[in-house]
Amino acid sequence: MVIALLAFAAVVGIILFLAGLAERRGRRNVAWLFLAPTVVLLLVGLVYPAGRTVVRSLYDAAGSQFIGLSNYLTIFSSDEQLVVLRNTVLWVLVTPFIATIIGLIYAILVDGARGESFAKALIFLPMAISFVGASIIWKFVYEYRDHIENLLPGQQQIPQIGLLNQVIVWLGGSPQQFLINSPWNTFFLIVVMIWIQAGFAMTILSASIKAIPAEMTEAARLDGVSAFEMFRFITLPAIRPTIVVVLTTIAIGCLKVFDIIRTMTGGSFGTSVVANEFYTQSFSAGNQGLGAALAVLLFILVVPIIVYNVRQLRASEAH
Template sequence: MSTQDKLIQMVIAIALFFGVMAVILLLTSRLRTRTGERVQAVAFLGPALFLISVGLLYPAGMTVYQSLFGAATFDPPFVGLDNYKELFTNSQQLTVLRNTLLWVILTPLVSTGIGLVYAVLVDRSRFEKAAKALLFLPMAISMVGASIIWKFVYDYKSGESTQLGLLNQILVWLHLDTFNFLLNSPWNTLFLIVILVWIQAGFAMTILSASIKAIPDDIIEAARLDGVGGWKMFRHITVPSIRPSLIVVVTTITIATLKVFDIVQTATGGNFDTSVLAYEFYRQNFVAGNQGLSTAIAVVIFLLVVPIVIYNIRQMRKLESR
């Protein structure tokens, strides 16, 4: 499809949108009663609800439905909850769940912690801009690019005095035994987590630094006059003041972590017990051809995200009601 054809399609889509809006306004403009207002609201919400149903609710329902069937490509048998049973009883799948749990717990906490401490330390310092740019730079690198960089850092050559990997070369300089960082489980999962932390810490620092600068100077000055400083200032003034931003950062990084795929695929290919739910979904669906188990994994990922979103919404409502 040429660029001209795409441009024509875009113009047609925009014209259809404004056309539908014009028709709705024309049909409902004379409705002045309370019932008319309701009809007008339904008329405007109808297209949006229809698109949400077609683009979100229907695919979600079909995913749940397909997770109840077996692995056959054509006419798969109905297996009920067997796919979920396998997911929570099979030793390989339990390893995947364990790895996912490690990712979800460690990555948001460590990334947010590093970003918060870094933002506080460099705030209003002479080298603040350069320091922030240094930590933010990994955000400009794709997941695949970052994985390749760290794969070189972790590189291991058995029995050689000169190592390509930076970490193993440091071990050689210290006269210590070299170590295969990406082979030994469960440590290899922790070393993969380092890659995402390296990327996400810059995001956390940027958001939290902006929140710290938004704290009113009057509050800080009043705290200093009361003799509050150092750790007490951080604990009782800084953290409570930026709590909404902390919730947003932790939530965003957690959801991104549940979808992590690129790092595992690039660094280990899911081997050596490093697979996570997102990668296992890909492997079961596109490699093993087990659509039933893959859709069950997708449902589990969705169910893991829902409580996080609900908690985030509740916290935001509490803050708005104050």
């Protein structure tokens, strides 16, 4: 730590010395001197690794033989990798919309109600939990213990420690292995992400709703519009840019989701997604080429969403 602090102080000192020297020689445009360390760090920590990853994706598992686009062809032709892509699409299509809808409905229902702050804190609380912590919680919720259909006299049923299975048993059903049966197990994993992100959506959308001018809502009430018409013609158009931001932000999180998959199933039983498969291929299976190709694919999928998000933010600021 001491060495790092001394190095930082030395870099700042050199920059200030060079900036002062340049100004004494009549040069006023010295801002680039202060940007230089950031540019160097970006080149070393971002641009160079990204370039190395792209190059590595064109080689075989050992990284010794150039195979061109074969790794990318494997991603779109292998049955196992197609399942990974299918799961990723499900995450991106299902999670953002459901989480945003839940957050929006909750934000509208509690807006101006008594105990609004407490009600918002309850749904926002999962956001304070790490993805790993939330995954462990829900893994216990889905926990399964074998259920004996025909009990012998004096034989006791094995108690369920999973909340969901215990409720099913109370209702007279048989416990289920929610995290094993594909493709439904993917949806049970998606529930965890929705549980976490609904609070984020509620917080952002609630702030946007409160920013609607009071004159607009009062004029609508004086015109006698119903609650549904108020939502459709006043609230929804006013918060549309915020909804887009929330949707795209959650979608980016779904594309990069790793913690939930790794903690709850490890990618087994047909639940792996691109981010988890990249880790598995790179560090478990030892296929560096395919792992790099998956990382590049993940980057390609995220970039359009980020660009669209930035454009929407600029458009909303312009208005």
